[in-house]
Amino acid sequence: MACKRGALIVLEGVDRAGKTTQCNRLVEALQLSGRPAAMMKFPDRTTTIGKLINSYLESKSDLEDHTVHLLFSANRWELVPLMKKKLEEGTTLIIDRYAFSGVAFTSAKPGFSMNWCMNPDMGLPKPDLVLFLQLNPATAAQRGQFGTERYETSSFQQIVQRRFEELIADTSVNWQVIDASQSIDEVHENIKRLSVKAMNAAEDWPIGELWT
Numbered sequence: 001m002a003c004k005r006g007a008l009i010v011l012e013g014v015d016r017a018g019k020t021t022q023c024n025r026l027v028e029a030l031q032l033s034g035r036p037a038a039m040m041k042f043p044d045r046t047t048t049i050g051k052l053i054n055s056y057l058e059s060k061s062d063l064e065d066h067t068v069h070l071l072f073s074a075n076r077w078e079l080v081p082l083m084k085k086k087l088e089e090g091t092t093l094i095i096d097r098y099a100f101s102g103v104a105f106t107s108a109k110p111g112f113s114m115n116w117c118m119n120p121d122m123g124l125p126k127p128d129l130v131l132f133l134q135l136n137p138a139t140a141a142q143r144g145q146f147g148t149e150r151y152e153t154s155s156f157q158q159i160v161q162r163r164f165e166e167l168i169a170d171t172s173v174n175w176q177v178i179d180a181s182q183s184i185d186e187v188h189e190n191i192k193r194l195s196v197k198a199m200n201a202a203e204d205w206p207i208g209e210l211w212t
């Protein structure tokens with residue numbers, strides 16, 4: 001590698017935990033400190049596959065459950081060449097949701113094992129750090145109503161939360177749980193500290209493969 005590679009850092013959590021706000025804050029802080037950083041989010045609704053997913057999430061179309069799961073995964077795979085290029089150029093990527101959301105949301109549907117859900121994402125670039133923004137249901141409720149997209153109901157999100165808890169128990173992934181009920185500044189400081197540590201550790205290691 002000609003230069004030190006960037007780190008792959010993922011933010012996960014149930015809806016309204018503050019992932020997008022924190023991704024933006026982190027990218028801004030890293031850039032200000034002179035470290036190249038860029039944000040990505042999944043689903044990326046701008047691609048052809050992403051448009052199909054967007055239409056499904058907005059309930060403008062129906063898709064069979066296995067099919068939509070595979071589309072979410074394909075939407076990550078289609079961006080892998082770009083992700084690798086940026087990481088190898090030394091840019092740290094901050095990603096709003098990744099394969100963990102894929103597994104947590106689909107396996108919250110009846111009849112889906114976590115194992116089946118993990119399969120299509122096996123071998124994706126492995127995050128150097130996954131930050132889980134933990135928010136209890138009471139605090140989440142104070143943050144207002146859910147939106148109107150598919151999956152945005154309290155009962156579904158509770159199952160999603162349990163699936164995330166099972167994923168967090170997997171020690172092959174570098175999970176860090178963050179208390180998202182703190183102020184935006186406090187959450188940001190925690191995230192920044194853990195991210196800088198992960199970036200320094202990742203520099204000298206090749207990009208890993210998820211769940212292989």
Ligand code: NYM
Nearest residue numbers: 042043072073097098101102105106151
């Ligand atoms: N979602 C997201 C999935 O069901 N599978 C996936 O692989 C990913 C990445 O899409 N409710 C769900 C979680 C969200 C929804 O995400 C859209 P966002 O961050 O609200 O745009």
